[in-house]
Amino acid sequence: MxxxxxxxxxxxxxxxxxxxxxxxxxxxxxxxxxxxxVARVPAVNISESEDHFHVELAAPGLKKEYFKLNLAHNVLNISVQQRNEQDDNGKNYSKREYSYTSWVRSFTLPESANAEQIEAAYTDGVLKIDIAKREEAKAVRRQIEIK
Structure with missing residues (x-):
């Protein structure tokens, strides 16, 4: 029905x-x-601290080996090529909705980013990328005395 x-x-x-x-x-x-x-790409949070830019990409259920990060012409590309594992252990599916696909997210780095200092880690389904700022771009903070 x-x-x-x-x-x-x-x-x-x-x-x-x-x-x-x-x-x-x-x-x-x-x-x-x-x-x-609708094209499926993971959600991203981008934040900034005093000396780093932070990118957090929600991609649960993946292995860190699936991710490829590369930087070309000041554009950070994050891609995933997930292998469709055929190890079904003899299961006979009546419906299968898991989708295994590839995707790419690209981000243009600001001039203040230091492309030589990029670190990435994948834990608990979140890919965290820290991009250091150039020394001259770091915020100068000082206390101003009121007279």
Missing amino acids: TLVKFNPEKRNNGSLMPGFNDVFESIFNDTFFNDRM
Whole structure:
């Protein structure tokens, strides 16, 4: 049995068959299809401290061997080529929705970044990249006396 979402607000849209469009909207607006039509790339948090830029990329379930980081022309590329492991141990799937794909995220480094000092670590499903700032770009802080 298939459930079809019906929207009574759209009932009087001049269509000869009022429920006809609801069937297609139900199919194509379903999260199952929408999730697969949208490119999947991991979410990223970018922050800045006094002497570093920090990039945190949420990529759970991966192994650190899948990641490739490279820097070319001041652009940091983070890519994943995940191998689809066929070790199913004799399982006979009736439905399989895990998606194993490749993706690339690219970030242009600011002029203040020191491309020679980039460190990366992958723990607990988060890839953390620390990019040092150049000495001249580090914030100069001092206490100003009020007279």
